[in-house]
Amino acid sequence: MEADEQQAGSGSRFQTLGLLGRELRRFILIFFIASFGIFLALESMPEDPISLRVKNPDPERIAEIRESLGLNDPWYQRYVRGMGDFVQLDWGESLISGRSVRSEVGRFLPATLELAIPGILIGASLGIAVVLLAHATGWRWLLQPVRGFSAMGLTVPIFWIGLILILLFSVWLGWFPVGGRFDFAHVAPKGSGFLIIDSILQADVEALWISLRHLVLPVMTLSLYPAAVVAGTLEARLNQSSIQRLVTALEARGFSPLRIWGRHVLRLVSGPVVTVIGTQAGALLGGAVLTETVYSWPGMGRFIVDGVLHRDLYVIQHGLLLIVVLALFVVTLSDLWARRLDYQLKTREGEGAA
Amino acid sequence: MRVALYGILFASLVFIFTGCGPKPEAAPKAFVFARGADAQKLDPADVDDGESVNTMAQVFEGLMAFRAGSLEVEPRLAESYSISADGLRYTFKLRSGVVFHDGTPLNADTARFTFDRQMDPDHPAHFPEASFQYWQNLFADIERVETVDDRTLRFHLSSPNVGLLATFAAFPSWLVSPGGFDKYGDKMAFHPVGTGPYRFIDWRPNEAVILERNPHYWREPAAGFERLVLRSIPLNTSRLSELVAGNIHGLDGIQPSELEDLAEDPRFEIHKGAGLNVGYLAFCELHERMRDPDLRKAISMAIDRENLVDLALNGYGSVAEYPAPEGMLGVPDDAGPIRYNPEAAKALVQANPQWLEKPIELATFGQPRMYFPDPQRIASLIRSDLEKIGLKVEIVNREFKSHLHISRRGEAEMVLLGWVGDTADPDNFLTTFFHSKSAVVGSALNVSFYRNPEMDALLEKGLTISDRSEREAVYGRILDLWARDLPLIPLVQGDQITVMDKRVRGYVLSPSGNHYFGPAFWKAEAADE
């Protein structure tokens, strides 16, 4: 992840394994730091979550419930048990709704992923496409908006964009639904919880159509930020002198712009772009919370925000930890992938030189 | 490969953009209704929020029921009933041929399950986490239930209670299938099984509750919609946009100011009526400062309640002059004892500098209710009124659930809250607000924590008298006591507003604010028949 940790020189399978092992150890250590942080935050919660659950404040009954949930044990026992429960996916019940937290996550996580994955893919491809197109075609006028665009990602609030899109496309033009994930007048396909996948698997064209229509505006909103960041990074990379020299050299060899930009240059800059996408995954999840709020999207973001506001013990403990683990996982993965891309590049260049 | 992927993507985008033509005019199979929040639990014994009750109202039925559009009761699952002369025995004769959605037949044994589980703390379906709060409040006088024969159920009371018959129509006494408990155990709140016109299919939390027509409904005609979807859309504006876009067919919790535009739209019908509710500001007397009658008086004179109706309810409602809605037994139809007089209030504040030591805490909440379509706006307006007389106010905003919790524990000095009547009896409001038995820290409904033995005695007396004018006098005295002590200031009475697709027929507003979709149907279907 850190630039100075990067492995230089030739790599063998051994080293790759070593790298994986080290990442894994790091991942586990960080997991414990994160879970302990959440545990500490919950410990310092001023209210008693159990008395929130029981409307009838019979002290005996509260004590009974505390005992049955094991909240009277010493802190290290509770922490260890909490971690055990998390790993075994035994996440308890929400104190407010009484539902199993795992089944709630099973509903809300696919909804968020169905929003976030297209968001990041479309955003990143859009960013890459516009910048490369501008360079490949020599349409420099395209770059001006790109610069403005990447500045926009850092200056325009995402929830405001969401509201403007609603105003424009739903209220004034009436093209898309205002919010929600599905129109339940139609029977929703069941299965994985990803409506798109389920409706394709069940060959339910109408359901697919409904889910896609609901996805358009939120995905559009969410994809703006990754598009801006990717475009910004890419543009900065392409202006580096080494790349400029490479392009001149390739042009001199008579390669077509499509081949130069679409293959050689793209490969050269893909490492940093992947890293950027990985580190932005967290920010994207943050943006997803806001997007979900604006579009009444039934996802993890609202689930956890509500959990925190309601002091819902197990939702915070396991839901928040899950999100942290996911974000970490994506960062680690993208880091590994970016290194692999870099490594391939280096070995090929090495071969080329030999 | 990549090209193909982008091709598919592009094609689907084009598909989406071009395929958004006008919708066909034929009546849809499903009726979709949207409200501001999702239901909490679908167990009649364990809820208190309107969204859960409005969902259960389609699935469950009680021994008695409110006649459509009124708060008069009539037998529903009971065929007939009788009350003994001393008012201590209520006997219900059950209707025959009624079957719960899971096939369990309705008889005296399956009917008493609902009451047993609420009364008996050792009953297996008396879940430790459930509140059974309403039982304690509404049915406190019921001593035991007796099965006379297979079709007859008798309730024995410890003392007569004039309001009890109506509570057999209220949601805590809606009949739950014991088969549902056998099957789902303590998860029965997520799989409601009743006898109603609609049966439960699926519940997607934060999205929708999905119901379908009960084909074996005991009454003719069966439910009007093949499928009934109750969506939750938190933002008032989003809900309205969905309606205008034709994605939903009805909604409640509308921003009243938007009605004007909607009224001109020929596609919709606006059902509007006075609501049986009171939104109030309670002074929590657990706090030293709030025990000062002068402070309560000053605040009552400083709040411009007309203005609340104008700006927070946009004129769709009225000033609540008394803690129970106008027109109820013993509630006069006059301007009430509270006068807007900021100068006098200011003088009181200036005479009492000790009030200014620290800001007064005003607790409010986020979700729309019938009495406060936007509670935060009420809080903001009250704050600026109180700042005009020199008081300092700190608004604390919470989610409705946490807000209720804080209020019931008496943790905030001033609390914004409201009450929607379950029955048309003034006792439903006044005992809730002023009786010391509902001032238990933690589960209080009397969130002022007002305790006055004289008031308690009057409230209890009011329930035992059956003579109308005598009762009226008792409630008059109760209101006098309230005006003297001012434990709470009634602020507004919100109109209830439901907007429906014009093609929906048979829907009637209920004064209690609950939606009963059982009798509603599509107009087009009616024409076919």
Add this chain to the structure above:
Amino acid sequence: MAQDFREQALEGPSFSHWLGVDGLGRDFASRLWQGAGNTVMLAGTGMVITMLLASLLVSLEQTGPDWCARFIRMVIGLWVALPVIFIGLLLLVFLKPSPGALVLAIGFGNLAFCFRQLRVLWMTVRGALYVRSSEVLGSRGWRLFQWAIWPNLKPDLLALGRLLFAMSALELSGLAFLGLIGDPDFPELGSILKQNQAYLYQAPMLVIIPGAFLSFLLLSVHLSRFHK
């Protein structure tokens, strides 16, 4: 507290209220002005907290023992994966929603990003030839910092500060939009937007203007980077 013009609620721009009056009868222009002031102040405070903490951590990491440096790098590796919103939520588990809690949330939230940037800056400048030569010439400690390092660090630090400020302001208004600022009436651009969302139909300008104003504010801060 702003003056009330309740009879004119939701009226459009006029001579005396050049952006109109909001739904609760307050002059919208002055409310917007207050809101922008609070946003700038809170985001600025958050930025200062971030910068101070990050400098502290960088100096600890550079001068402290090896295990300490490694630990800091590891925690930062975790931190960078966490969006500010979740850090804010973690803080709100034990703090009451309030502007102060949000300032802490953004202060801590951007810590990892700021730490990394600062560290790179520091290592570049510290390793630069002129600093090395100044060291050879006998400058040590504070003098070295004051004469050789600081002048070269300053412009980059300012640029970083501007970037952090923009990030903080966006995050702050995002958290406020989620309703985590406590008082729903608190004048901050995000919470003003949330409050006025109820008037999206009747007075869309009450929603469009605060967002546009924030974007404009941040864009001007952001673009000023190119004219340093």
